[in-house]
């Protein structure tokens with residue numbers, strides 16, 4: 493059995509790794525050296541509960557923390573390559589740990605269009621694949637040719653988009669997994685992009701980022717949109733008409749700049765944020781009859797595991 497080359501941390505404060513800058517501890521936190529090391533780690537710990545994270549930009553870990561091991565992929569599964577390029581366009585491989593913004597810039601540099609929207613998503617390619625992240629009319633799975641996955645036993649294989657049920661901020665394997673032993677994660681994505689112009693793509697990236705600066709509370713810790721937009725409407729509009737902008741629970745606040753963002757104004761706990769989310773859902777349900785569905789992922793225990 494090969495020696496593990498990654499770094500294991502015990503009782504890791506997850507607030508360091510979550511864009512909301514709050515939440516509990518991970519019992520164990522493994523930073524693999526690379527993809528092969530991750531495969532060996534998974535093989536060596538068959539019964540350990542595992543949870544993969546990227547940049548933690550869509551995640552709340554409850555204050556009681558997370559049992560088992562968090563596998564930290566950002567900056568580790570970091571392969572970023574141009575696989576092929578011709579008159580029509582090109583194919584890029586991006587490891588799950590590569591930041592989306594880096595992929596947007598890489599594609600532009602190689603005269604490939606259609607990945608500019610990734611510049612506005614402050615997560616990794618793995619997180620973008622898991623969430624079908626998107627903005628300004630484009631979605632991650634709109635450019636995916638195939639994905640590389642790694643399963644609980646460390647085996648790697650390729651899957652096609654047709655094997656998933658892909659929806660708005662939702663991606664599920666069509667086949668039902670029958671046991672946790674079948675759990676799998678994205679190790680990387682192959683992105684098919686049409687040919688483009690480097691300067692035009694770079695301009696578009698600049699414009700997309702400028703639009704965000706004016707419309708999002710980027711100077712306070714947050715996790716982007718908390719709720720999915722209901723069909724034909726916007727969660728932010730519904731929250732705003734219910735008079736919830738600026739509503740607080742502890743140091744968690746519905747952003748006065750963008751009503752679908754909850755910001756941490758100081759020392760908000762994960763409990764504060766979750767309670768504020770529930771308050772927003774209740775009020776919107778009572779006043780509009782619409783059930784807001786959370787977009788952010790919430791995991792972990794309310795009470796400590798120690």
Ligand SMILES: Cc1cc2nc3c(=O)[nH]c(=O)nc-3n(C[C@H](O)[C@H](O)[C@H](O)COP(=O)(O)OP(=O)(O)OC[C@H]3O[C@@H](n4cnc5c(N)ncnc54)[C@H](O)[C@@H]3O)c2cc1C
Pocket residue numbers: 511543544545546547548549550551565588612613614615616617618619620621622623624625626627676677678679708710714715716717789
């Ligand atoms: C300021 C701000 C703006 C945002 N704007 C947008 C936006 O415009 N559009 C949008 O869609 N999102 C947006 N988001 C949310 C977030 O950036 C995206 O959902 C992003 O794709 C999450 O990536 P991540 O690496 O941070 O994932 P994490 O938050 O680390 O994880 C999110 C989920 O994905 C799972 N996951 C992570 N990596 C993998 C993997 N390799 N394999 C399987 N599952 C995995 C995790 O287990 C978790 O369930 C925004 C967030 C912020 C803070």
